[in-house]
Amino acid sequence: MxxxxxxxxxxxxxxxxxxxxxxxxxxxxxxxxxxxxxxxxxxxxxxxxxxxxxxxxxxxxxxxxxxxxxxxxxxxxxxxxxxxxxxxxxxxxxxxxxxxxxxxxxxxxxxxxxxxxxxxxxxxxxxxxxxxxxxxxxxxxxxxxxxxxxxxxxxxxxxxxxxxxxxxxxxxxxxxxxxxxxxRWQQQAAPLRGMPIVVYHRGWTYMNHWLGLRQLAELEPLPGVLPTSSHLAAILEGLKSQPARVIIRAPYQDPRPVQWLHEHTGIPALELPFTVGGNEHATDLFGLFDNTLQLLLEIGP
Amino acid sequence: MLKLGGDIGDSSAWQGGLSALSAEVHDRASATSPPDTVAAFSGDSDLYVADFVYKWAPAGNPDQRNLKLQTEFFYRREQGDVALREGGSAALLGYKGRQSGWYAQAVYQFVAHWRAGLRYDRLTADNRLQVLETSGFSSSADAIAKSGFADRGHDPQRWSFMLDWSPSEFSRIRAQYNRDESRANASDDQWTLQYIMTLGSHGAHLF
Incomplete structure (x- = not known):
């Protein structure tokens, strides 16, 4: 033994x-x-x-x-x-x-x-x-x-x-x-101040804080809870009186709720890299911020 | 005990394990001998276990879809003597037993919150007994039957299918069907509906 x-x-x-x-x-x-x-x-x-x-x-x-x-x-x-x-x-x-x-x-x-x-x-x-x-x-x-x-x-x-x-x-x-x-980023991003946005998850708080973006809604009814149709309907209703410029999600989040809201409102859907490796341009930390700002500026305030 | 594991690309991970347990047994009673009979096994008992888990999720992100394959195999080998007593009768039997049990299952989350699973279980036993000494029992076959150590020539097996829905991480509703062939001459169809919930905080999950 x-x-x-x-x-x-x-x-x-x-x-x-x-x-x-x-x-x-x-x-x-x-x-x-x-x-x-x-x-x-x-x-x-x-x-x-x-x-x-x-x-x-x-x-x-x-x-x-x-x-x-x-x-x-x-x-x-x-x-x-x-x-x-x-x-x-x-x-x-x-x-x-x-x-x-x-x-x-x-x-x-x-x-x-x-x-x-x-x-x-x-x-x-x-x-x-x-x-x-x-x-x-x-x-x-x-x-x-x-x-x-x-x-x-x-x-x-x-x-x-x-x-x-x-x-x-x-x-x-x-x-x-x-x-x-x-x-450089601060200068580039100056026009974005006050831009109204909708996000998938509460993951962009610090970016909003830095750039002065105005977050109107989150697709998740509660943080970490997947979007529900009733919550999306409520957001859709709210966006009628107070429209957003863009709906933001990270690469790992389900594109379907974002797509649904885009189809019903015409507000552009945007996948931001969220971290290094999130898309082909965000290969390092500099690329992450360069690309994020570029994508936001393409939509414009 | 040995555990090995790794990743296959970004989407898959596996883990395999082997373990062995060896014991010297003194007077372990049989649970299946008749009530007024005492049968005690003494000898060597070795247990071997193999397990394997494979997990898949697209890009390593299991939120929407994921698959888990899992199997475990147990094999026990025993050799020694069985001392049998019933009233004034007594016998000593030589015993050599091999038992194995295994299951394999697959659980697939096909859309967020919903999973389907299939499982197969099986037990086998091959126990050899030989009467070495006897006094008072009517025959060798009688002593062997009363020891409770003989296998029954039937390998129990079961098929299970389940479908479950998890509204959140804290609760789950599951419908399950089992085709249970544990008994030798009859099979059972079992339907169950379960509500499973978690209260309070719980720690990080094992793989």
Whole structure:
């Protein structure tokens, strides 16, 4: 009997990756943080991104591949604020990796470095999938990207001091490029101020806040609850007296309710990338904002 | 125990597992011997389990459509002696048993909130008994029958089909039909309607 146990132990040992790799391994929950980590670490790190722009980061399954990647990671960069609460706790627990647990230096939650909007006054399931800490979809305001970049750059230097100077340099260079880009975006987007919009999910709050867009309605009756026909009918009625310029959705959201509303109102339907990789132009963080503004400006205020 | 898994592109993921359990058994009573009879097994018991799960969702986004295939296989091998007592009668039987059980199921969410599933279950047993010593039983066959360790020459099986609707993550209504052939000479048609609900917070899901 004991021989059998030893045999299985051997199997497990042989399948474990041996030793640590020379370069830092970063596990990013969402593509925007994967892209940011890549910008700030360059050659010094290998970045694995756990989700794609075509997936809903609320509803991911703790797949074996995610657990295997988390097991090897030196740093986990996620949104936090409950966005990943359906799967990340399990991935971290199953990974059996003490370096990346919540509360250690190896875990960075982006929302800890950003003032959150829409903090709910009460917590009740009757209000849908609300996040107690506030709205976690912070990535569509470039000022938030810069806040997270500063925190992430410092954290990289802290956990990998050998390349500390390099991380500081890259952060400095990125901040300069980003600030220049933000000035350009702000000028380009000036005409969009006050533009009335309808969105699928409450994922654009920070973009609205940044650009001064006016959100009239959400296709989801409650956050995280799929659109219903009665709710769409109510929106249709509301849009008659107060029309919107555009109906916005992210690539992972069902196009049919958006299409339905477009057919009944004539308001253009627009798929914005929402994160890096959301379309062919949003290949990095700069492309994400360039393309988002271009698409909004094509429709115009 | 060994678990392996991975992704196949963006849309599919799989996990397979193997486990083995070995035990030395002392005087495990049979649950199916007649009430006034005591039959106790002593010997070696080995259990082997294999499981496999495959999940598919277009672009890894299961909100609208997704598929889950799942199967588990159990195999048990036992070898040893069965000590049998009934009033003043006693017997010692040599026992060699092989039992297996498995199921395979597929659950497909064809549109948001709606899922359909099909499942097949089967059990098999091949138990060999041999009377080594006996005193008081009328025949070897009598002692073997009373031990409760003999298989019944029938492999139970069941087909199930279900359709369910989940208005939210917290409740589910399911209609299910089973064709249950557990009994040797009769089969059962079972219809069930279930309402399943979740109260309070619940943690992250296992794969």
């Amino acid at each position: 004991s021989e059998r146990i030893i045999f299985w132990l051997w199997c497990v040992l042989l399948l474990c990756p041996l030793g640590a790799n020379a370069s830092l391994r970063i596990f990013a929950c969402e593509p925007e943080w994967g892209a940011l980590a890549q910008e700030l670490s360059g050659e010094a790190a290998v970045v694995y991104t756990a989700t794609t722009a075509h997936q809903d980061a609320h509803h991911i399954q703790a797949r074996p591949s995610l657990i295997a990647q988390a097991r090897r990671a030196d740093l986990v960069v996620c949104t936090g604020a409950g966005l990943e609460s359906g799967w990340l706790p399990l991935v971290l627990r199953r990974a059996g990796n003490s370096r990346i647990q919540v509360g250690t230096k190896g875990f960075l939650a982006a929302t800890n470095f950003v003032p959150l909007l829409e903090r709910p006054r009460r917590l009740d399931r009757a209000d849908g999938d609300v996040h107690a800490a506030g709205n976690p979809h912070i990535q569509m305001d470039p000022r938030n990207i810069l806040r997270v970049a500063e925190a992430l750059g410092q954290r990289l230097a802290e956990i990998d001091p050998q390349h500390g100077a390099g991380y500081h340099q890259r952060l400095e260079a990125f901040s300069q490029r980003w600030q220049a880009a933000m000035q």
